[in-house]
Amino acid sequence: MSARPGRAPSGATVVLALLGCLGAPAGAAAARSARDILDHVDDLFRGRSSHGRAAMTVTTAHWTRTLALEFWTEGKEKSLIRILAPQKEKDTATLKVGNDLWNFLPKVKRTIKLPSSMLSASWMGSHFTNDDLVKDSRMAEDYDFEITFEGERDGRGVIEVTCHPKPEAAVEWGKVVVLVRAADLLPLAVTYHDEDMRLARTMTYADVRRLGGRDLPTVMTVVPADAPAESTRVVWEAIEFDLALAGDTFSLRALER
Amino acid sequence: MLLRFAWRNLWRNGRRTAITLGTVALATAVLIVAGALMRGMMVGALANATNLGVGEVQAHGAGYLVDRSFYTTVRAPEAALAAAGALGAGAAPRSYGFGLVAHEARSAGALFWGVDPARERTAFDLARHVWHGTFLGDEPAGGVVLGKKLAHTLGVEVGSELVVVVQAADGSLGNELFTVTGVLEAVGETNDRSAAIVHRDDFEALFVSGGRVHEIAVNGRGRVPLDVLEARIAAAVPDADVRTWRELLPVLADMLALFDAAMWIFSGIFMVAAGLGVMNTMLMATFERIRELGVQKALGATPLRVAGDVAAESVLLAVVGSVVGTAVGVALSVWLGRHGIDTSRLGGDLSFGGVAFDPVWRAVLVPRELVGPIVGMWVASVAAALYPAALVARLDPVRAMQHV
Numbered sequence: 220m221s222a223r224p225g226r227a228p229s230g231a232t233v234v235l236a237l238l239g240c241l242g243a244p245a246g247a248a249a250a251r252s253a254r255d256i257l258d259h260v261d262d263l264f265r266g267r268s269s270h271g272r273a274a275m276t277v278t279t280a281h282w283t284r285t286l287a288l289e290f291w292t293e294g295k296e297k298s299l300i301r302i303l304a305p306q307k308e309k310d311t312a313t314l315k316v317g318n319d320l321w322n323f324l325p326k327v328k329r330t331i332k333l334p335s336s337m338l339s340a341s342w343m344g345s346h347f348t349n350d351d352l353v354k355d356s357r358m359a360e361d362y363d364f365e366i367t368f369e370g371e372r373d374g375r376g377v378i379e380v381t382c383h384p385k386p387e388a389a390v391e392w393g394k395v396v397v398l399v400r401a402a403d404l405l406p407l408a409v410t411y412h413d414e415d416m417r418l419a420r421t422m423t424y425a426d427v428r429r430l431g432g433r434d435l436p437t438v439m440t441v442v443p444a445d446a447p448a449e450s451t452r453v454v455w456e457a458i459e460f461d462l463a464l465a466g467d468t469f470s471l472r473a474l475e476r
Numbered sequence: 477m478l479l480r481f482a483w484r485n486l487w488r489n490g491r492r493t494a495i496t497l498g499t500v501a502l503a504t505a506v507l508i509v510a511g512a513l514m515r516g517m518m519v520g521a522l523a524n525a526t527n528l529g530v531g532e533v534q535a536h537g538a539g540y541l542v543d544r545s546f547y548t549t550v551r552a553p554e555a556a557l558a559a560a561g562a563l564g565a566g567a568a569p570r571s572y573g574f575g576l577v578a579h580e581a582r583s584a585g586a587l588f589w590g591v592d593p594a595r596e597r598t599a600f601d602l603a604r605h606v607w608h609g610t611f612l613g614d615e616p617a618g619g620v621v622l623g624k625k626l627a628h629t630l631g632v633e634v635g636s637e638l639v640v641v642v643q644a645a646d647g648s649l650g651n652e653l654f655t656v657t658g659v660l661e662a663v664g665e666t667n668d669r670s671a672a673i674v675h676r677d678d679f680e681a682l683f684v685s686g687g688r689v690h691e692i693a694v695n696g697r698g699r700v701p702l703d704v705l706e707a708r709i710a711a712a713v714p715d716a717d718v719r720t721w722r723e724l725l726p727v728l729a730d731m732l733a734l735f736d737a738a739m740w741i742f743s744g745i746f747m748v749a750a751g752l753g754v755m756n757t758m759l760m761a762t763f764e765r766i767r768e769l770g771v772q773k774a775l776g777a778t779p780l781r782v783a784g785d786v787a788a789e790s791v792l793l794a795v796v797g798s799v800v801g802t803a804v805g806v807a808l809s810v811w812l813g814r815h816g817i818d819t820s821r822l823g824g825d826l827s828f829g830g831v832a833f834d835p836v837w838r839a840v841l842v843p844r845e846l847v848g849p850i851v852g853m854w855v856a857s858v859a860a861a862l863y864p865a866a867l868v869a870r871l872d873p874v875r876a877m878q879h880v
Binding site for chain 1: 547582641647651652
């Protein structure tokens with residue numbers, strides 16, 4: 220859990236992409252206002268609840284590892300991520316309820332609550348921070364936005380929306396640029412710039428497939444700008460939306476199960 | 477001959493001589509003890525800082541001090557340890573890694589030290605600054621020694637169980653249970669807040685560290701000249717970044733330089749004050765004898781003879797007084813060096829610039845620093861006696877004899 224300074228996010232996209240959250244199901248998105256585009260990206264992985272599996276591959280200068288994950292979410296407040304493999308981390312789980320995070324450590328059979336001082340530290344060695352898991356917000360609410368490009372780029376019809384944080388918004392980015400496919404408004408890339416307008420990280424989306432009854436980009440890759448050779452890549456393998464979850468799914472007892 | 481007369485003359489008025497002698501001796505002793513105490517404060521501050529854990533010289537992998545990367549290591553730690561050993565200096569290898577520690581509902585970030593307890597014990601004093609409990613044993617046993625504030629944050633005491641989570645060197649999640657074996661005294665803000673010290677083998681298992689060593693701390697306890705120590709360590713680990721305490725503790729280095737300058741100024745003021753005291757006594761003693769000196773002149777003594785007598789007497793007084801004073805001052809300084817002055821009742825934990833001061837203030841006597849007080853007292857005594865003697869020598873005997 221080494222600290223990864225400079226990557227503290229407000230990253231709605233990260234959280235939602237990883238966990239899913241409450242919101243309207245993705246609409247047809249006929250109208251193409253900037254707000255529609257942002258809402259569509261925000262809501263892509265959202266449902267009343269969700270359950271699925273993903274593989275997270277982390278590449279750093281010193282090692283590469285892949286974790287198999289299973290996750291459950293309910294609303295925007297609750298989520299549970301359990302590691303299925305490799306053996307060393309098997310059954311390690313992270314529970315998020317509101318702004319609190321707990322980690323269950325099966326090796327020592329203990330659950331620890333994450334102190335706020337560790338929010339900017341890496342989650343399970345990835346390029347996501349614990350804060351990425353906790354924070355949830357909607358881009359359309361926290362940012363002022365406008366369409367800054369619409370047309371062909373690399374032979375594809377794309378729309379680019381540039382977002383600047385509202386003065387009162389508690390976000391750490393200086394600028395967020397969202398690039399979507401013009402045809403279906405599915406995200407291609409989101410770039411995050413820090414308060415000095417330097418590129419901080421780039422998230423790219425690829426491999427659109429049908430999962431959980433929706434067309435979703437099933438591969439998301441985040442690359443930190445200060446270490447372009449490193450990356451964290453999440454591949455969604457299965458996801459189902461709006462399922463009924465047991466009432467105690469997001470309890471500390473369930474975390475330790 | 478002259479000195480024998482002088483000695484006899486001195487005891488014609490035993491009380492006056494005793495007072496003068498006492499003044500010279502007292503001033504000399506006070507100067508010596510004050511100097512030793514000031515020197516002791518400086519030496520103590522430095523020794524506290526270096527002996528505690530920093531050491532006099534440290535070696536790191538190049539660039540480690542900038543980003544503290546887990547992967548920047550000292551490549552040949554054994555060579556540095558051997559080089560220190562060959563000079564008779566202590567040395568300890570250390571590995572560092574960040575992690576999360578938790579106890580029941582409380583948790584905090586911590587900096588783990590992987591140490592060789594036996595080497596830490598011989599080379600440094602940290603193991604002796606344990607407030608509660610004990611330092612780590614020589615064998616790995618899943619024990620951890622915590623900084624005072626970190627222990628307080630976690631609400632743990634000796635025997636408490638600690639859950640530890642770290643990101644290991646291979647990217648995996650390291651987690652273990654540790655038992656708190658000790659809590660350190662206040663040893664400086666950073667360590668108080670973050671230090672979690674474990675046996676190097678436990679560190680290895682937790683961080684899958686592959687024997688990585690991030691720091692070699694070398695401590696000669698002042699027995700090996702700093703430049704020699706630095707040069708030998710640098711030669712032993714040529715690709716490492718070797719630094720002395722002056723660079724590692726710049727605040728302390730600046731503070732000591734300032735303190736040294738202040739000490740010279742204070743010594744000067746003390747010297748002038750003590751010198752004036754001795755001068756005053758000498759002047760009074762000589763003026764008291766103006767009639768006697770007038771009689772000597774009337775009996776045919778030359779001015780030079782009169783001045784010579786007085787000078788000889790004052791030299792004798794200064795020598796005997798300073799010898800007595802030196803003996804008393806040295807004895808007192810040695811005693812204060814051994815027993816010290818306990819200042820803990822005057823205030824709480826004293827720390828400045830991240831350096832904790834020992835509450836027991838000890839004197840340190842440096843032989844060459846005895847020269848100042850002794851020579852100063854001689855000059856003051858003789859000068860003070862010669863001035864009135866010279867006046868008298870030129871005086872008309874009749875007027876001198878009538879002098880009241």
